[in-house]
Amino acid sequence: MGCVFGKESSVEERREEVREEKVDVGVGGSGREVENVKEGGEEKRIRHSGERRRRSSKPNPRLSNPSNNVHGEQVAAGWPSWLSKVAGEAINGLVPRRADTFEKLDKIGQGTYSNVYKARDTLTGKIVALKKVRFDNLEPESVKFMAREILILRRLDHPNVVKLEGLVTSRMSCSLYLVFEYMAHDLAGLATNPAIKFTEPQFFTTKPYACDPSSLPKYPPSKEMDAKLRDEEARRLRAAGRANVDGVKKSRPRERVGRGLPIPDANAELQANIDRRRLITHANAKSKSEKFPPPHQDGALGYPLGSSQHMDPIFDPPDIPFSSTNLSQPKSNIHTWSGPLVDPGSVGAPRRKKKHGR
Numbered sequence: 001m002g003c004v005f006g007k008e009s010s011v012e013e014r015r016e017e018v019r020e021e022k023v024d025v026g027v028g029g030s031g032r033e034v035e036n037v038k039e040g041g042e043e044k045r046i047r048h049s050g051e052r053r054r055r056s057s058k059p060n061p062r063l064s065n066p067s068n069n070v071h072g073e074q075v076a077a078g079w080p081s082w083l084s085k086v087a088g089e090a091i092n093g094l095v096p097r098r099a100d101t102f103e104k105l106d107k108i109g110q111g112t113y114s115n116v117y118k119a120r121d122t123l124t125g126k127i128v129a130l131k132k133v134r135f136d137n138l139e140p141e142s143v144k145f146m147a148r149e150i151l152i153l154r155r156l157d158h159p160n161v162v163k164l165e166g167l168v169t170s171r172m173s174c175s176l177y178l179v180f181e182y183m184a185h186d187l188a189g190l191a192t193n194p195a196i197k198f199t200e201p202q203f204f205t206t207k208p209y210a211c212d213p214s215s216l217p218k219y220p221p222s223k224e225m226d227a228k229l230r231d232e233e234a235r236r237l238r239a240a241g242r243a244n245v246d247g248v249k250k251s252r253p254r255e256r257v258g259r260g261l262p263i264p265d266a267n268a269e270l271q272a273n274i275d276r277r278r279l280i281t282h283a284n285a286k287s288k289s290e291k292f293p294p295p296h297q298d299g300a301l302g303y304p305l306g307s308s309q310h311m312d313p314i315f316d317p318p319d320i321p322f323s324s325t326n327l328s329q330p331k332s333n334i335h336t337w338s339g340p341l342v343d344p345g346s347v348g349a350p351r352r353k354k355k356h357g358r
């Protein structure tokens with residue numbers, strides 16, 4: 001996930017719904033306390049950003065496999081076996097959300113490995129962004145790569161970094177959705193607006209720090225490495241191509257005129273570079289997990305409830321009902337978000353302290 005997003009006022013925050021008890025909607029890695037308190041008969045969700053609590057353990061971005069009993073617990077909780085086997089640590093302490101509890105509204109973006117949808121959480125009414133990662137052949141390396149992103153996102157807690165709020169999948173599914181707060185703007189879009197100037201505190205010098213820099217992975221994600229190698233290869237090929245062309249046709253006056261054109265204004269150039277980079281990235285993408293069906297096959301939008309407007313009936317067939325995620329139960333008994341599955345402290349996920357009535 002290469003994006004940092006800007007949030008439009010706090011409209012979405014005001015819309016955030018409340019769950020029965022304190023749950024870790026930051027899926028476990030956030031440095032904030034999140035709690036629900038009753039106020040005037042109404043429950044409100046509050047975040048304590050000032051005080052940081054010590055934790056005995058944090059998810060480790062260098063992945064390790066879960067023990068057999070943790071794997072068993074994860075599968076029982078609704079995680080697909082392929083995910084738990086390869087990326088057990090990334091989902092440690094969480095339960096998956098069911099796909100049919102979201103209503104896809106629109107396709108809003110596409111990343112290197114994903115399609116992103118605006119969706120409504122039908123249990124809370126909240127608008128979210130769903131990043132769909134589909135793993136063709138469930139290649140362990142692709143899964144591990146995504147797990148690494150999840151682990152890092154779980155650790156990040158910063159006002160300027162979009163939060164991972166949950167994960168959606170099911171035992172029978174071969175896809176995974178990351179649930180994020182919905183952001184009205186993205187950084188690339190804002191950067192192209194000359195009226196908007198970013199200040200340093202808008203980035204990572206703002207406290208609380210997103211995470212302790214020393215805890216970040218030592219090496220860049222393989223995706224970045226791949227991108228770097230692809231860029232270098234593309235540059236090399238371009239240079240080789242130019243050398244060939246120069247060798248064959250020494251002089252192409254019209255081309256030289258073209259090269260001499262004035263540079264367009266900075267913002268247009270920035271956007272063009274962004275677009276070009278995206279094109280190169282997508283055109284050269286090699287990982288199996290980067291292949292997606294065309295939008296018309298990738299989960300239909302705009303259909304009535306209960307049909308394909310719910311998420312991907314193809315890739316998310318109804319599961320055998322699992323108690324924690326079964327819609328036939330009253331809402332109050334549902335773990336609606338990816339939240340604690342087992343005692344996180346005992347299996348390496350961050351420990352969350354319950355706080356009441358602060």
Ligand SMILES: Nc1ncnc2c1ncn2[C@@H]1O[C@H](COP(=O)(O)OP(=O)(O)OP(=O)(O)O)[C@@H](O)[C@H]1O
Nearest residue numbers: 001002003109110111112113116129180181182183
């Ligand atoms: N939380 C969000 N709210 C609103 N739009 C989003 C959100 N997350 C992603 N998007 C949109 O989807 C696009 C793709 O996002 P995504 O995170 O998949 O890709 P990326 O970070 O640009 O690239 P990569 O796949 O390499 O990480 C973004 O550029 C943005 O337009």
